[in-house]
Amino acid sequence: MLEIRAQASRHGFECLIVGGFGLIFIMLFNLLRPGTISLVEIFLVSVCIAAIFIGFLKTQEPYYSLTITKQYLTYHHKYGLWHLNRNNYHHSGIPKVEQGLEYLELNAVGIKLNNIDEFLAQLEPRIAGKLLIEQRHLFMQVVQKHCKIGHCPSEWLIEETNYTAPSGRQYLGLIAMFANRMTHLRQLAGYELLLPASVLNTDIWQFSANLNSWKRNPSEFLETQLRQLNGRK
Structure with a gap:
């Protein structure tokens, strides 16, 4: 059986980890230094939140989007799947x-x-x-x-x-x-x-x-x- 993983569904956990660690680092940095949060920090927080959101969406997708056997092509979707007989x-x-x-x-x-x-x-x-x-x-x-x-x-x-x-x-x-x-x-x-x-x-x-x-x-x-x-x- 040939299992195909879509490019769009890859690196989901990496996005979650990088976004999560980045958000924690910026929040701690802001708490430990005096003064108000800067526009740069607001932008970086937004980027981290976006990375977490994108990573979460990627992890909800099936690990393999398509599988192919000698007789069937199967399309996998997070809401189900369909089969296509080669005949x-x-x-x-x-x-x-x-x-x-x-x-x-x-x-x-x-x-x-x-x-x-x-x-x-x-x-x-x-x-x-x-x-x-x-x-x-x-x-x-x-x-x-x-x-x-x-x-x-x-x-x-x-x-x-x-x-x-x-x-x-x-x-x-x-x-x-x-x-x-x-x-x-x-x-x-x-x-x-x-x-x-x-x-x-x-x-x-x-x-x-x-x-x-x-x-x-x-x-x-x-x-x-x-x-x-x-x-x-």
């Missing part, structure tokens, strides 16, 4: 947004599925709701190219709470909203799922290529990746 994985790439005569690449890896219904069957409402919120800014970048004069279809802006899968199965609530987001994302960018750069351990282009290698030959891919990881230790 349901079609390909990955970088979603692009038209910007004038150029194309702006989203800072995420897009995943194309073979069967949306199979993916929805294992998705929990809690993580679906959080991903709807967290990834909305990425989705809106895709939507903007189709809203040149400010008029967008209402279903692109607010996902409906009911969805009928290709199999005929009915979904309601957060799962239905997430399914509608997946459908709109596929129509506009060609992918149903997004993996933001913040949950990856490498750049989006390399990770996309890695996923496609996993699809073609999972055993060889895992062996190569694990060998590289062991070589870095």
Whole structure:
């Protein structure tokens, strides 16, 4: 099994320790010397508090953001997880947004599925709701190219709470909203799922290529990746 730790979740305890010790040192220094606290000390206290807050947020994230086995890609989130069977994985790439005569690449890896219904069957409402919120800014970048004069279809802006899968199965609530987001994302960018750069351990282009290698030959891919990881230790 290949375990991937996101760059964004690292150094949480270091931030907590540095911020905590810095705050204690400044407070003791101010107590032991005469006079009032200076603007510089106020600024340093603010920096220490910010470091403690950032460190705390980092420690709340899962230690590994993604795990890959021969058969499954699993995305870990502090509010749950989702699984993607390799047989349901079609390909990955970088979603692009038209910007004038150029194309702006989203800072995420897009995943194309073979069967949306199979993916929805294992998705929990809690993580679906959080991903709807967290990834909305990425989705809106895709939507903007189709809203040149400010008029967008209402279903692109607010996902409906009911969805009928290709199999005929009915979904309601957060799962239905997430399914509608997946459908709109596929129509506009060609992918149903997004993996933001913040949950990856490498750049989006390399990770996309890695996923496609996993699809073609999972055993060889895992062996190569694990060998590289062991070589870095």
